[in-house]
Amino acid sequence: MQIGTLRRLSALFLIVLVGGTARAAEPPKSGNPVFDKAVQLVLDKFYDVSALDRFKEAVRREVEDPKSPLTVTSPDERVHQAIDTVLASLQASHTGHFSKDTIDYFELADIFRYAIRDDIKRLFPPDGDVTYPGIGMIAKPGNGLWYVSDVYDGSPAARAGILVGDEIVTVDGAPYYEIASFKDKVGRAVDMQLRRRPGAELTNVKVQVESLKPLPTFEKAIAESARIVERGGRKIGYMHLWTLAAPHSMGAVAEALAEGPLKDADGLVLDLRGRWGGGSADAAELFVGNTPPFRLIPRSGEQELANVRWHRPVVGIIDEGTRSGLEVFAYALKANHIPLVGSRTAGALLAGRAYLLPDDSLLELAVANAIIGDNVRLEGSGVQPDVPVEFSLPYAAGEDPQRDAAIDEMQRILARGEAQRG
Incomplete structure (x- = not known):
């Protein structure tokens, strides 16, 4: 040749x-x-x-x-x-396709609103405010049925008494669809038939349909989730961090801890079983940072929170819904010896971006790798709990073994602290 x-x-x-x-x-x-x-x-x-x-x-x-x-x-x-x-x-995580008949579409459209900013007013006229008709409830399919997986705190679904694990049988006498079941029904109540236990009689509830804005709905749910659980003379705080993507997510947590219903809690159970991640990579600093809390006091004398730090005990709850930014949060807690209860996190830590396709469906695409510290990659591996507790969704009837186990763990921590001080 x-x-x-x-x-x-x-x-x-x-x-x-x-x-x-x-x-x-x-x-x-x-x-x-x-x-x-x-x-x-x-x-x-x-x-x-x-x-x-x-x-x-x-x-x-x-x-x-x-x-x-x-x-x-x-x-x-x-x-x-x-x-x-x-x-x-x-x-890969952060890679999926979403159409307008799913709640995911609207929540991601609001989270990625800057990425689709050129089309946001056309998609959601007249002002570009992302809204969808709903009741503040998420359901997952299984064995050909739909089961309630999330009920946003303070939502119409929560007020109506819908519980995680409920089987959704019908909405206004028809099969359940995430968006279509509530379309054109904003401002009125729908009749829902639920089954709470296998083979049990149906439970009938009326639920008001609202026009929901995803990010404000998340912020409200985070704030509304704050409560005190009394156990053995101790005040155990609980708060559900649904996402870090809403602008005021961590602000709602800080306010509840510093001035709200959790300010007198002896310890905190922080629920990281979220819907989406997002947010700042240093969000966990509120619990693991070393800078002291401080306030600003103007001439009026009305104090303003400038920085909040929580120095009392914390227990985290994690599961496969703990993803992306919430996984970084969980990893930071674990690295600082804060116990985690539940099941392995999603193993979904990449940087995602949204793109509109010609039919206005949404394509989420992983556009960058994500590494923690020197060389820790959570994508595909996730964060393991210190106290493994499984949770079975169908017919849970609102019972939550992971939350119960986290509260028990906090009781043990507080008891040990009292014994050491005594």
Whole structure:
């Protein structure tokens, strides 16, 4: 073989090989603008280049499968299923596809409102305020049924007495849908049928439908969750940190501890079983920071909180809902020897960003890796509890073994402290 030919083949070999492995050819286009836009965003923005060959093969299989063709005229449901299938090949958190028939869509739209700022007023006229019709309740599917997984504190669902674990049988006599069950019903009550125990008679409740703003709803739920549990003459505070993404999330916690219902608590149970992460990476400083608390006192004499630090005992509750920024929070607590009760966190710690697709569905995409300290990566591994306690959702009837175990742990901590002082 001539030297010139060898050189040309070598150059071609270097183009095809990247990092010692063959790079897959670009996947074929499907002809569907929504699917193709999602694919292109992954190819352009996804943080882990090493996963793209696997992704391209998944796209190729999806497009070329004769049993499930993707065309411009494909139904939305088929397109969304295809996007979910190819995204799953990336095996990463902060990567998903959300349509307007889910609560996730609206909550993420508010969390990522800056990323979609050019379209926010068009999507949510006239002022760009993200809202959806709902009752402040999240449900998860299982075995073909829907079970209440979260009830936001202070919400219509909480006021109506809906409990975590309830099976949702019907809403106004029809099957339950996250958004459609409450659409065009804001300002009036819906009739819900729930089943609290397997085979039990149905429980009927009336729930007022409201126009909910996701981030303010979270802030209200955090503030409303604060309460004191009396155990053995001790005051144990409890607060549920639903997310760090709302602007006033940690402010609500600080106010409850410094001036609100938890100011006289002997210890605090902090519930990190959230919906979303977000927030500042140093949010746990309120509990583990070394700077002293201080107040500002203007001429009027009315004190203003400038900095709050909690120096009394803390116990955290974690589970698979503890993700992203809340996982960093949990890791910081554990690193500072604050006990964690519950089950392993989600192992979902990457930096995500939202993109709008041509049908206004939302694509969340991991765009950066996340490392804690020298080389700690929680993605895929999570944070393990110090006191493992499992929780079974179906028909829990509001019972919460993880919260109960955390309160018991706090009792033991306070008792030990009293014994040492005595």
